[in-house]
Amino acid sequence: IRSQSVLQLRATLWIIIDNLNEVQHFEIGGNLELNPGFFSEITSITWKHKGNFVAEWIKDDAVPLEYLGDLKGRANVNLTTGVLTVSNMRKSDDGLFTVEINNKVLPVSFSAVGIANLENHRVEVIVRPLTCDSSADKCSLDCGDAFTDAEPVQYFWKKGGTGQWEKGEKRINISKATETFDTFTCRAQNRFSQKMSAPHDNPYKKRSFSTCSFLNKLCKIA
Ligand SMILES: *[C@@H]1O[C@H](CO)[C@@H](O)[C@H](O)[C@H]1NC(C)=O
Numbered sequence: 058i059r060s061q062s063v064l065q066l067r068a069t070l071w072i073i074i075d076n077l078n079e080v081q082h083f084e085i086g087g088n089l090e091l092n093p094g095f096f097s098e099i100t101s102i103t104w105k106h107k108g109n110f111v112a113e114w115i116k117d118d119a120v121p122l123e124y125l126g127d128l129k130g131r132a133n134v135n136l137t138t139g140v141l142t143v144s145n146m147r148k149s150d151d152g153l154f155t156v157e158i159n160n161k162v163l164p165v166s167f168s169a170v171g172i173a174n175l176e177n178h179r180v181e182v183i184v185r186p187l188t189c190d191s192s193a194d195k196c197s198l199d200c201g202d203a204f205t206d207a208e209p210v211q212y213f214w215k216k217g218g219t220g221q222w223e224k225g226e227k228r229i230n231i232s233k234a235t236e237t238f239d240t241f242t243c244r245a246q247n248r249f250s251q252k253m254s255a256p257h258d259n260p261y262k263k264r265s266f267s268t269c270s271f272l273n274k275l276c277k278i279a
């Protein structure tokens with residue numbers, strides 16, 4: 058009975074881990090490293106990408122290590138650990154990687170998803186509406202345009218030149234309540250990179266006292 062329940066438990070565990078699929082993010086232009094987490098001796102290994110052979114090897118030169126397909130020239134398999142490394146990854150390399158070791162398809166597979174480095178994006182504070190000024194009820198600020206190929210992106214905002222960075226949304230609301238700050242600055246960040254905008258003048262900022270006293274008449278006219 059005991060060995061039967063152990064068998065049952067094994068069967069259950071197998072089902073649980075059967076669909077273990079890890080999303081693996083890579084930096085476009087960078088390396089992808091996939092670790093099958095196999096800790097016994099490897100006597101044969103096959104890596105596939107979207108169902109096509111990437112690498113194949115059988116011990117004792119039955120089949121020498123061979124690389125095939127799109128990733129040939131960029132792929133490398135460590136025959137001790139089974140780790141697959143692919144260099145110079147492109148967005149078109151997105152997709153499912155599977156691995157077979159010692160003639161068994163491992164329960165783990167990897168969904169590779171490429172993310173762009175924000176270095177090549179323009180990060181700036183954009184005022185909405187563009188006509189926003191201190192007479193407006195409220196306005197909002199966007200941190201940049203779309204960073205679609207760099208998602209997921211997190212956003213941070215800084216009020217004034219010396220304020221603390223605060224985590225926020227891509228769009229924040231501003232109003233008269235924020236008129237004390239000279240500038241707003243935003244920072245976009247993803248898992249591979251971050252980039253900061255230039256400080257943007259606060260549309261609600263009142264003329265400073267010294268400017269007013271210097272240009273006293275202009276202030277009164279305004
Ligand atoms: C394979 O990986 C192991 C462990 O990281 C490392 O010690 C070894 O040098 C690697 N082998 C090759 C050929 O790179």
Ligand SMILES: *[C@@H]1O[C@H](CO)[C@@H](O)[C@H](O)[C@H]1NC(C)=O
Nearest residue numbers: 195197225226228229230231
């Ligand atoms: C900004 O204002 C809009 C419209 O009034 C509102 O839907 C949104 O939740 C506000 N955003 C924040 C971060 O408060």
